[in-house]
Amino acid sequence: GAVVSQHxxxxxxxxGTSVKIECRSLDFQATTMFWYRQFPKQSLMLMATSNxxxxxxxxxxxxxxKFLINHASLTLSTLTVTSAHxxxxxxxxxxxxxxxxxGINEQFFGPGTRLTVL
Amino acid sequence: xxxxxxxxPGMFVQxxxxxxxxxxxxxxxxxxxxxxxxxxxxxxxxxxxxxxxYDEQNATEGxxxxxxxxxxxxxxxxxxxxxxGDSAMYFCAMRxxxxxxxxxxxxxxxxxxxxxx
Numbered sequence: 001g002a003v004v005s006q007h008x009x010x011x012x013x014x015x016g017t018s019v020k021i022e023c024r025s026l027d028f029q030a031t032t033m034f035w036y037r038q039f040p041k042q043s044l045m046l047m048a049t050s051n052x053x054x055x056x057x058x059x060x061x062x063x064x065x066k067f068l069i070n071h072a073s074l075t076l077s078t079l080t081v082t083s084a085h086x087x088x089x090x091x092x093x094x095x096x097x098x099x100x101x102x103g104i105n106e107q108f109f110g111p112g113t114r115l116t117v118l
Numbered sequence: 119x120x121x122x123x124x125x126x127p128g129m130f131v132q133x134x135x136x137x138x139x140x141x142x143x144x145x146x147x148x149x150x151x152x153x154x155x156x157x158x159x160x161x162x163x164x165x166x167x168x169x170x171x172y173d174e175q176n177a178t179e180g181x182x183x184x185x186x187x188x189x190x191x192x193x194x195x196x197x198x199x200x201x202x203g204d205s206a207m208y209f210c211a212m213r214x215x216x217x218x219x220x221x222x223x224x225x226x227x228x229x230x231x232x233x234x235x
Contacts, residue, residue: 032221034221034222034223038161042227043209043225043226043227043228044163044209044223044225045225046222046223046224049221049222091161093161093163095163095223097221104151104168104170105151105153105165105168106221107213107221107223108165109155109162109163109165111160111161111162112161112162112163114161
């Protein structure tokens with residue numbers, strides 16, 4: 001199956017700093033990548049949809065100036081949490097869509113990044 | 119209204135027994151896909167099984183099968199011969215189709231399955 005990596009897997013930062021999370025599709029080109037957030041004991045909630053070469057589409061209630069998404073190539077999308085605060089502490093998971101598989105299981109998840117803001 | 123509803127926050131099953139995890143969904147689309155994922159404590163999302171709305175046969179993947187009842191809008195996951203390694207969080211998810219063009223998944227609240235020896 002297709003492989004998606006995320007880096008870092010775990011990050012601890014001080015309040016007010018910015019953190020960048022990378023999501024890479026390793027063996028396929030991903031025209032679309034998705035960023036999800038999961039708070040403890042809760043479900044995955046979509047934050048934004050990222051298309052290569054265009055601006056990300058954010059879900060209602062997600063601050064685009066706080067969660068900066070860049071999808072500069074067909075294999076890399078980045079999520080930058082700017083001026084992070086303790087309430088941003090969460091598990092962030094990306095998924096990448098392999099357009100060749102449209103109609104079936106086309107999304108592949110990264111292993112996630114656990115962000116802790118002190 | 120909730121798009122995906124999982125009414126069982128937690129389930130217990132004896133090792134080697136079968137267990138059914140419930141999932142109901144709500145969509146007005148004719149074309150959609152239903153998924154089940156397993157999330158162990160490590161956090162990774164492991165794809166288990168997929169059912170397309172036009173698939174007439176229930177999907178099966180090894181010990182996993184999906185009991186798809188389209189008229190009732192339910193897509194229950196059946197795990198046969200439970201193993202200790204099946205203990206994890208299980209999420210039902212839906213991808214709605216052509217009308218919205220939306221490719222993202224909508225997840226249910228999850229069911230925590232614990233397999234007892």
